[in-house]
Amino acid sequence: MRDTKESRLLLVLLVAIAFALITVDIRGGRNSPVDGARHAAAAVFGPVEDGLSSAVDPVGDAVSAVRDSGSRHDRLATLEKENAALKAKLGSDDRNRSRLKQLDKLLKVAGEGQYGIKGAQVIAIGSAQGFSWTITIDAGADDGIRRDMTVLNGDGLVGRVTTVGPGTSTVLLANDPDFTVGTRMEAGDELGFASGQGDRPLRVELLNGKAEVKKGDRLVTFGSQADKPFVPGVPVGVVSRVDPSGGGLTRTLYVTPYVSFTKLDIVGVVVEAPKKDPRDTVLPARPKPVPTPTVTVTVTPSADAPATAEQQ
Numbered sequence: 001m002r003d004t005k006e007s008r009l010l011l012v013l014l015v016a017i018a019f020a021l022i023t024v025d026i027r028g029g030r031n032s033p034v035d036g037a038r039h040a041a042a043a044v045f046g047p048v049e050d051g052l053s054s055a056v057d058p059v060g061d062a063v064s065a066v067r068d069s070g071s072r073h074d075r076l077a078t079l080e081k082e083n084a085a086l087k088a089k090l091g092s093d094d095r096n097r098s099r100l101k102q103l104d105k106l107l108k109v110a111g112e113g114q115y116g117i118k119g120a121q122v123i124a125i126g127s128a129q130g131f132s133w134t135i136t137i138d139a140g141a142d143d144g145i146r147r148d149m150t151v152l153n154g155d156g157l158v159g160r161v162t163t164v165g166p167g168t169s170t171v172l173l174a175n176d177p178d179f180t181v182g183t184r185m186e187a188g189d190e191l192g193f194a195s196g197q198g199d200r201p202l203r204v205e206l207l208n209g210k211a212e213v214k215k216g217d218r219l220v221t222f223g224s225q226a227d228k229p230f231v232p233g234v235p236v237g238v239v240s241r242v243d244p245s246g247g248g249l250t251r252t253l254y255v256t257p258y259v260s261f262t263k264l265d266i267v268g269v270v271v272e273a274p275k276k277d278p279r280d281t282v283l284p285a286r287p288k289p290v291p292t293p294t295v296t297v298t299v300t301p302s303a304d305a306p307a308t309a310e311q312q
Helices: 005-031 035-113
Strands: 116-127 130-137 150-152 157-164 169-173 180-185 191-197 200-206 218-221 235-242 251-257 266-272
Touching: 035 116, 035 266, 130 157, 130 266, 200 235
Parallel strands: none
Antiparallel strands: 116 130, 116 266, 130 169, 150 157, 150 266, 157 169, 180 191, 180 218, 191 200, 200 251, 218 235, 235 251
């Protein structure tokens, strides 16, 4: 359109009409006479606006993602830290549950044997003086621990106290080659002496060379004079092998100890001996035998099979 007087007049007229419509629409509110026209325009141009919005939104999202990347990274780092802390707590809880289980077993043994015990935790293994099988526990003279006291756990005999400091003690384990303890066979009076052999089964010499012994028989401590270094009735182990009797004065047995000497954590030192020998009451219950399932197979002769003489 060329810039003429008529065109300028038309432009002024259109602007005036536009201002008039705006004024009427504002004053009319919801009852505006142009409300219908506005809705019609929205119906026509709305889909176009939605299309433009959907086209523009991914770009806006990308910008937002870049803008928020720093805060998202911080949140991710926080979550990873919380996850690591949760795993550490879970591991700690597992260990605590294991210790509580060990303590429960220890208290059960102490109750059944009527042993007065002082609980302790293993804090070191080995010995500074050599390669003997020893452990260090976090209980000493200040806790009432004395030399030559029996040490046990929820499974059975662990060893005896050899050295005592104010807050710690050294325990010689029952599997040490220098360790010897008097034993008694379950449900009998056959006595012997068990000696450690490192990571091999204990070696037991029975005083009766003609004693009737079989694999699976169990042994407990016989006890010492004045209950030191050993109190009676503490489970020692299970017979795993019996040497054939050669007519000697003694008979040799090999016993698998109840205690796993490489997995010691919570132990108890017997600070008060029982008033009477508990005999076999502290031994664990024997495992119940698992019945062997039997299968019955019924064979039906085939119709095509040749008849036997009995069938004829």
